[in-house]
Amino acid sequence: MENDALKDKLDALFRLQDLDIMIRELKDPPTKGTEEKMGFSVAHLEKLQLARTRLAERIPALDLRLYERISRHFTHAIVSVENRICLGCFMGLPTSAVSLRTEPGMVRLCENCGRILYWLDY
Numbered sequence: 535m536e537n538d539a540l541k542d543k544l545d546a547l548f549r550l551q552d553l554d555i556m557i558r559e560l561k562d563p564p565t566k567g568t569e570e571k572m573g574f575s576v577a578h579l580e581k582l583q584l585a586r587t588r589l590a591e592r593i594p595a596l597d598l599r600l601y602e603r604i605s606r607h608f609t610h611a612i613v614s615v616e617n618r619i620c621l622g623c624f625m626g627l628p629t630s631a632v633s634l635r636t637e638p639g640m641v642r643l644c645e646n647c648g649r650i651l652y653w654l655d656y
């Protein structure tokens with residue numbers, strides 16, 4: 535039950551990050567001009583921002599603040615974990631991190647880079 539709540543939370547944060555990256559790219563396209571050709575527009579940006587606002591409303595304030603603080607430093611504030619490796623900084627997570635996971639429903643941070651860990655294979 536608690537793990538489901540955590541999964542929902544992490545899924546929401548992941549989608550929020552996705553929207554943030556899309557919004558950032560629309561505002562500051564890596565290749566200016568391409569977006570116009572592809573049909574992107576100001577209306578498109580507004581839709582993304584609306585979707586972002588709606589999504590953000592569903593995320594607990596504490597987690598949202600945490601995400602926003604980390605995303606000021608990293609494009610990807612939330613990263614996957616594979617074989618106990620943080621895919622944000624590629625550092626192995628210490629075994630002690632396993633015991634840290636005992637608190638249910640809590641969002642975990644990488645001890646090395648401080649990003650939010652998408653770590654669900656309990």
Ligand SMILES: [Zn+2]
Binds near residue numbers: 622623644648649
């Ligand atoms: Zn890391």
